[in-house]
Amino acid sequence: MHGLHDGQERHVEAQHLQLKGCGRTPYSRMGDGRAVLRSSIREFLCSEAMHALGIPTTRALCVTGSPAPVVREEIETAAVVARVAPSFIRFGHFEHFAARGQQAELRRLADYVIDRYYPECRGGANPCAALLRAVSERTAALMARWQAAGFCHGVMNTDNMSILGLTIDYGPFQFLDAFDPGHICNHSDAQGRYAFDRQPGVAWWNLLCLAQAMLPLIGEVETARAALSTYEGVFAAEFLRRMRAKLGLQQPREGDGALVDALLRLLAAGRVDYTIFWRRLSHAVAAGDFEPVRDLFADRAAFDAWLLSYEELLALEDQALAADLMLNTNPGFVLRNHLGEQAIRAAKLGDFSELQTLQKLLARPFDEHPGHEAHAGFPPEWASTISISCSS
Numbered sequence: 001m002h003g004l005h006d007g008q009e010r011h012v013e014a015q016h017l018q019l020k021g022c023g024r025t026p027y028s029r030m031g032d033g034r035a036v037l038r039s040s041i042r043e044f045l046c047s048e049a050m051h052a053l054g055i056p057t058t059r060a061l062c063v064t065g066s067p068a069p070v071v072r073e074e075i076e077t078a079a080v081v082a083r084v085a086p087s088f089i090r091f092g093h094f095e096h097f098a099a100r101g102q103q104a105e106l107r108r109l110a111d112y113v114i115d116r117y118y119p120e121c122r123g124g125a126n127p128c129a130a131l132l133r134a135v136s137e138r139t140a141a142l143m144a145r146w147q148a149a150g151f152c153h154g155v156m157n158t159d160n161m162s163i164l165g166l167t168i169d170y171g172p173f174q175f176l177d178a179f180d181p182g183h184i185c186n187h188s189d190a191q192g193r194y195a196f197d198r199q200p201g202v203a204w205w206n207l208l209c210l211a212q213a214m215l216p217l218i219g220e221v222e223t224a225r226a227a228l229s230t231y232e233g234v235f236a237a238e239f240l241r242r243m244r245a246k247l248g249l250q251q252p253r254e255g256d257g258a259l260v261d262a263l264l265r266l267l268a269a270g271r272v273d274y275t276i277f278w279r280r281l282s283h284a285v286a287a288g289d290f291e292p293v294r295d296l297f298a299d300r301a302a303f304d305a306w307l308l309s310y311e312e313l314l315a316l317e318d319q320a321l322a323a324d325l326m327l328n329t330n331p332g333f334v335l336r337n338h339l340g341e342q343a344i345r346a347a348k349l350g351d352f353s354e355l356q357t358l359q360k361l362l363a364r365p366f367d368e369h370p371g372h373e374a375h376a377g378f379p380p381e382w383a384s385t386i387s388i389s390c391s392s
Contacts, residue, residue, distance in 0.1 A: 138165025248322030
C-alpha cells in the first residue's frame, strides 16, 4: 500500500468497474452499445470535476479511444470510459423486477442493497421502508447540491438515478452560464421536462416510481408515503445550508431564506453569469470592494438594495472566516460547455493537451490558477450555439 508505513492498514471500500461504450449487452435495447469520443471526454471530465466540487458522483478511471466509426448525428470515432463507483444500481433496477412480477428477485435486490450499503436500515420494523427513506434523503441532498452548483443533468429518468444518491450517467449535462431557472440543456427535451428548476421535482417523481416498485416489499401505501415524507424538508434545509455557505453566512438566521430568494430573482432578471457572480462575490467579501460584482448587473439599484440586506447579515459574521468559506465553496472553474467543446475538437485531431489542462484545473476548482484566467472567464458568443443531446 503506497504511502503507508509498515504495520498500518487501510480499509478501501469495494468499487465496481463499468465500461461504458464497449458494445452491445442484453440491455442495449437495439442500440449498438457504443460511445463516441465526444461524450466519453465529457463524462470523464465532468465526473472528476463534480468529485472535486464535493458532489457525490461516479468517478472516471480513464478514456480509451478508437478509430472505429460510430454513427450518431454524424459519423464519429468510438471510445470507452472506464468508470467506477461503489455501486451502479439505479431506481430502474427495482422497476425492472417489479414490472415483471418477480418479487423474489426484487426482495433479493433490496436485501443486497440494505446489507451492503444501508445496514442501518436492517434493524427497524420495516427495513425496506427505511431503505426508501434513506434513498429519498440522499437524493434530496444530491438535488440541493446540483441546484446550488448550477448543474443541469439533462436526462433524469429512473435509469439515471443512483440508489446511493450519486450523480450518474453524464449525457446532455451543463453548468449554467447565465442564470436561467428554466434553462433546458438537452436539445431533445422539447417540453422542458428536465429544465434546471424542475430537477428537484423530477427527482421526487422518480422516488414515487421507486416507492411503487418497492410497494410489494413495504406493504402499506401509507408506509411508503411516510418514507418519502422527509424529502421536501431535507432538500429545503440542505439547499439553504449550501446557499448560506456560498454567501459566507456561518450562523443560520431568520432572514437567510429571503435573502437567497431575492438574490436568485436578481440573478435571473439580469441573466447574470452564475459561476462568475459567486466567485466575484467571494473576492469582494475578502477585499471589501463590491464594484466588480455591481458591474455584472444592468440594474445596479436593485443589486445595491440587495447588497444592503446582505451586508447587514455579513456584519454579524467573522469577515475573514466568511471570505475563506466562500472562496472554498464558490469555484472559479467549472466544466462549461465551450471549454469541453474546445478540448473535444482538439482531441479529435489527436491533441489531448487541452483535455489535460482542464483535468488539472477542474481537479482544484477553488484555486486561482494564474495564467488560466480565460478558463474562468465569460463564455464566448458561440457557446450558446452548442447543441447537447443524449449522445453528447
